[in-house]
Amino acid sequence: MPADSYAVAIPVGENYRPSSGQRRAVQGSGNQNPTSYGNQRGSLAAQGNRIDDTSLIREAQQGNRAAFEVLVRHYDQSVLRLALHLTGSESDAQDVYQEAFLKAYKNLGSFRFECSFYTWIYRIVTNLCLDHLRKRNVRKEEAPVAIDSSGEEYSRLEQFADIRSGANPERDLMRRELGKKIGSALTTLTPRERMVFELKHYHGLKLRTVGEMLNTTEETAKNTLFRATQKLRAALAEMR
């Protein structure tokens, strides 16, 4: 049986260079047009690395922190993205990121490979984000203003606007307006509806996967998506 040569280590996360201090530019700010199927690289790369992850997870379960850090690199961009979209604030997103991976590290022992690590970690992140969304709903009377990492105030609704001065100020203004509308429309959703929509639309996940992550059925996820899109369409139409 022909066997591949495995003298070289498994392909580790793309941004990981063991002994170099520099990190390659992370795909992020340059991404102007998220496709409707979301961050393909995130989900497909996660699936391609599945076999490799098994060894990493077992290493990490035996106390190997370096292996855990490599494992984190496979998923942390997607996780951060999810957290940022749902919390709307860089510092909140960082908090969710931190909490999620620490929780994963502490509970790694109870991971029994009954689902993929991707699903498992997303379950943790979505739970944390849902908690965050629910807390925020309770204090709805507060204006949705946040402080970003440079100390500037910005409206959470504006996260959807491409705020850079382009050659066409009128178009920029329209985009900004639209961005606000979308941001505002999203606040009409319940936390779960928001979550399902986010995972489906911005991360391109199948509703079956979304169901697994949220500990519910595909059917429920489908109904939730339907309700969410109805609400969003209504909210956007109203604002015209």
Next chain:
Amino acid sequence: MKCDWVRQNIVFYVYNELEDDARYEVEQHLARCPECATELKATRKFHATLSEMPVAEPTPNLLAASRMRLQEALETTRPGAFWQRLILEPALWLRQIRMAPALAAVIFIVGFGGGIGATYNFLASGRSDSGTLTSSIGSNGANPASVQPLESSAITGIRSVTQEPGSNQVNIKYDTVSTQEAQGSLNDQRIQQLLLFAARNNYNSGVRMDSVDLLTQAPDDSRVREALMYALQNDSNPGVRLKALDGLSGFVRQDPQVRDGVLRALISDTNTGVRLQALRLVEPMKADSNVRSVLTRLGQTDQNPSIRSQARAMLAQMPEMD
């Protein structure tokens, strides 16, 4: 009315969530119905509007800062207690087979192998050379006369697993920082240990399949059974899962855990071939109430027609015993 059903499903159509037959029906209807076609256009516009809006993506700075913060926190955190159990278990195994010094090194190595060499400092200075390790051929698992010292190397992968035809000699090539070879019979503890490792950890499904195949010939051992169950449940390659099923077939009757594992595969494996084989394996046990209830459920509600009909046929052959 058909339009209602189509309207309900247009959003799933646009998000590519419909099964092939539903998608076909929707497309057929849309070609004939102008109102629904308008609805489709509106839904697509909605989808496009939301997709065209650039969304705040994490900046490289944010990602780097988050990673650093996590790293600092990890330095002061202990992982869960599970790993302690795993360290203890091999120690028990060691005492059983009394190969303490050599295997202590090997367990250490097995723990840190798996091809992650690049991240570990102690492997950074490794050089790769090829070597051959021969273990003495003994049918009672006697201690190998000459075991190369393994303290300074680690298993990075299994290259190949072959059995000499017509004999019980197994030849395994595996990589450490030096490539080594182990020869021995299936009764050799070292060979078994390597096979168990290969079945779980190798990236080449062909090698995993060979290992699982050889493990099915190995003497009855609970660790082997565990490895086969693990492969059945978790291996991504259906061929490997089938091999694992073959290996477990002898235990389905006597071991309830194996029976449950096979039932789980029957219910939820993604590959129909694996499911059908699992179905065949539980057939001799169709008098068992667990098996019967699974067969009943499958016969009524399973998506796959051949599984449904076979399950029903099996039930029909047995008189009702409730």
